[in-house]
Amino acid sequence: MQVLFIHQNFPGQYPHLAEALRDRGDQVLAIGGPTAVALPGVPLHRYDPMARGEVPTCHHWAADFQVKLLRAEAVALLLEKLISQGLRPDLVVGHPGWGELLAVKDLLPGVPVLHHVEFIYQMEGGDVDFDPEFSRTGWSDRTRLRLKRAPQLLAFHDLDWGMAPTAWQASTAPAEFRERISVIHEGIDTQRIGPRKDSSISLQKAGLSFEAGDEVISFVARNLEPYRGFHVFMRMLPQLQKLRPKAHVVIVGAEGVSYGSPPPRGVSWKKVLLQELAGQLDLRRIHFVGQVPHAVLHDLFRVAACHVYLTYPFVLSWSLLEAMACGAVVIGSATPPVQEVIRAGENGLLVDFFDLEAIAQQIAEVLTDPAAYRSLGETARRDVVAGYDLKTVCLPKQLALVDRLAREAADQAVSTKSLKVRDVEAPSRATSIGL
Structure with a gap:
């Protein structure tokens, strides 16, 4: 199986999953930003979101979205190049928070994408209005937050499946999408991280x-x-x-x-x-x-x-x-x-x-x-x-989810191909009967 990770700060939340896939024999590669760090045996392709020069001026409400669009375009151009060189991933794993996944479905329409659902900005009851000392309650601030949510909410409409570290973080997603989110933490290596009397x-x-x-x-x-x-x-x-x-x-x-x-x-x-x-x-x-x-x-x-x-x-x-x-x-x-x-x-x-x-x-x-x-x-x-625990709980669940998504996509591709073949054959049989 070929798995593509997309994350501006790769490996980000994915070092253990990427290494586990690599170690079991899958072909693993990554797309990351200028600060991304390569893992051994995982080819890393970096994109530059500022390759075309300075960010053009825009309305200050749109500035955050514009930065995400620059990332989306830079990833898309790099991904287009890699596809022309033979890239054929069975699964894409990425974080939609920075806009990097916005164009992926247009370049890889039949490939499932597993989103990392980290946190969706809340209009009420979240971080923004929690601390009275720093709360901004003016209509302009609320509108800015509403627009900042736009790329996050847009990503859900391309969601094949999501993975959230905790149930509460999953609950920040709109209710209609939560059935497609698995709660699986990145994992804690408790064999290495544990009590030690001589510390x-x-x-x-x-x-x-x-x-x-x-x-x-x-x-x-x-x-x-x-x-x-x-x-x-x-x-x-x-x-x-x-x-x-x-x-x-x-x-x-x-x-x-x-x-x-x-x-x-x-x-x-x-x-x-x-x-x-x-x-x-x-x-x-x-x-x-x-x-x-x-x-x-x-x-x-x-x-x-x-x-x-x-x-x-x-x-x-x-x-x-x-x-x-x-x-x-x-x-x-x-x-x-x-x-x-x-x-x-x-x-x-x-x-x-x-x-x-x-x-x-x-x-x-x-x-x-x-x-x-x-x-x-x-x-x-x-x-x-x-x-x-990383090795006994979280990583097995992550691998099982990755395998399921790739398998279902492959089955769907076979089913679709079979339907197309039958669609082509059916008119031919009808014509013979008519004669």
Whole structure:
């Protein structure tokens, strides 16, 4: 079978699936943007969305759609070239979020496309109107959001099948399309990511090292920004430091913006919050370590007395499940994506996203008596192994779905060909009878 992946940041959500298909003997290739990274044995063809020069000016409401159209055109031109060179995929797997799949059905009309359904913008009840501090409620902002949904909704009309990481993320799709979405997570390699008694972490700049049993709190995000509750976490710290003056906080994440708007003054949210809280924090016990290697992140989860995960109603972070896989005691926000994974008092703890005092108090209680909460982390580990393990749960489901879609498309092609043959033969028989 020949499988084509299309993803601007390939491998993106697909490293395990692409490698598994390759390893079992399928022909796997990928189309990606300038930042895509090749996997061994998976030919990568890069497209340049800006190959024709600068983006022409347009109405500001249309700017997002225009960028997606540029990507769609660049992918289509590259795909047309590859088809002329013999590309004949049995299945296309891709993420429709950046517009890359918009023209695929016009170039490969009989090939099934498996969409990654990550998150569909919601007019109400989602991320946009969740945080009053950053909500934009004017009609112009709502219209801009409505138009930003257009490429996402358009993609559903070409949907052969979708794959969503969580049930809540699948629920953001329009109801009429949900029957064609399978809930299968990308998978957590729980054989590699798990508890380890001898773990430790060293903070070279601070000259400190920590091991299990130390009073350490972890907070992790790709970028330190409001969507992942960074502002809430920082504003909570003065209260926490009063309750636990010896506790150390390790904060992992870059200072850019992955989601939402950048801070108004053109600096990072970290700088904005540190300036806002100047004089209220003991910075000797707050450690910003930037982005760290994956293995170091797991050691942090193993060492930390608790891990704090806060998020808007948005895409669930891999880091939460990886922390749970390491047996961490997680304190998460009582928001829908987290509530799907964490059952309060059973495999973790839940707090109101906006309640600074409640968050600080809950962390302090865990730090006061870690042994009383250890079973939460143990149950969290078991739950991730049972529901999200890469090799025994998620990857087998992904492969089964890929095989089913390719098989059904092949059967449909054979059936269609058979019907065409009968259509050609039927008039000939009728003519003979007539004579």
